[in-house]
Amino acid sequence: MQVIQHPVEKLQNALVSSRRDLVECFQKYSHNERRLMEEGLHPDSPLFGPITIHSDSDWISSHPETPQDFQSFYSDPYRSTPIKSRNTIYIQTIGSFGESEGLTVQYVQWLCEYCQAFYLGLTVKLLDPVSVSDTHCAFRINSNTHNLQIHAGDLLNFLKKKKPKDAFCIVGITMIDLYPKDSWNFVFGQASLTEGMGVFSFARYDDNFYSTGYKGRLQKGKRLRQGDYTVFTGYYTPPISSTLLLRSCKTLTHEIGHIFGIKHCQWLQCVMQGSNHLEESDRRPPELCPICLRKLQSVLGFKIADRYKALLQWMEQGLASEQHTASSPSGNMVRPMQAFEDHRRWLQRCLSVLEGEIF
Ligand SMILES: [Zn+2]
Numbered sequence: 001m002q003v004i005q006h007p008v009e010k011l012q013n014a015l016v017s018s019r020r021d022l023v024e025c026f027q028k029y030s031h032n033e034r035r036l037m038e039e040g041l042h043p044d045s046p047l048f049g050p051i052t053i054h055s056d057s058d059w060i061s062s063h064p065e066t067p068q069d070f071q072s073f074y075s076d077p078y079r080s081t082p083i084k085s086r087n088t089i090y091i092q093t094i095g096s097f098g099e100s101e102g103l104t105v106q107y108v109q110w111l112c113e114y115c116q117a118f119y120l121g122l123t124v125k126l127l128d129p130v131s132v133s134d135t136h137c138a139f140r141i142n143s144n145t146h147n148l149q150i151h152a153g154d155l156l157n158f159l160k161k162k163k164p165k166d167a168f169c170i171v172g173i174t175m176i177d178l179y180p181k182d183s184w185n186f187v188f189g190q191a192s193l194t195e196g197m198g199v200f201s202f203a204r205y206d207d208n209f210y211s212t213g214y215k216g217r218l219q220k221g222k223r224l225r226q227g228d229y230t231v232f233t234g235y236y237t238p239p240i241s242s243t244l245l246l247r248s249c250k251t252l253t254h255e256i257g258h259i260f261g262i263k264h265c266q267w268l269q270c271v272m273q274g275s276n277h278l279e280e281s282d283r284r285p286p287e288l289c290p291i292c293l294r295k296l297q298s299v300l301g302f303k304i305a306d307r308y309k310a311l312l313q314w315m316e317q318g319l320a321s322e323q324h325t326a327s328s329p330s331g332n333m334v335r336p337m338q339a340f341e342d343h344r345r346w347l348q349r350c351l352s353v354l355e356g357e358i359f
């Protein structure tokens, strides 16, 4: 395992920048906000650790990119910024997300509320769910894994037509696997940053996806007819688990981060780190490192403590729902929260720094 330990000065420059106006801007953060962000500069910080590389198949080893510091993000003329008339993130579900319609609605609502806290200041809205047939997309059976896949580009074309006028972006999510073109095996997602849209699949976040017993495999020799979408009726979807929810929240916020113009993080452990495989995405934390946090804060203008409080509140509501049984009086499903426990404690520690407690 290789640890990418950047020198303190390099991280300091990536966070604060050398441009005078940006340094002055940094000084305008409250004392405790600066204390929290500068915490990431210390090599032995208990809050922000260095990136580790575990194999040649990890993202950084296989995709050399120029690291994006705060200054290069801030001065990028091509990145898109929400404006007052276009400040809503729309989420469009495609196909089913669970065995019952109620569960689909509930699951996507959790994701939507999580994004609302993560991107504090923007509005996140759900569009009415659509079935796979509504999108008129092409589909196929993957010849290796024998599961159903839908054409990501066709979904993007569909989303383009659906994008409301006040959208900062529109994001399609599905539990069905995606492929970008016939010669490719699969893709986790595809986006058009200039058009402010993306589509992402959570199918491969199923713990059993790569096992021979995966229930989404179709019988060998099964033939499909393009345009006949009945094969999607009752098609397998991953069980809603705490791990699936955590993975979905991380993917969604990572991908929307790209639409803001935030590139893959190479500074510290961060939800914006690139990922090539499931083990690597599981390794990245759900939160932003201080450098990416400053990028987002500069766009949305939130108080850092308010955003952490909103995320904590989302978690605490989930924990409260766990106290009820699956058929709670409100009719809501229990939100599975176990996988978020480390993150909840992390947010509390960050908040204690922001509230001036000695850390
Ligand atoms: Zn990415």
Ligand SMILES: [Zn+2]
Pocket (backbone or CB within 6 Å): 265, 266, 267, 268, 269, 270, 271, 272, 273, 288, 289, 290, 291, 292, 293
């Ligand atoms: Zn980062």
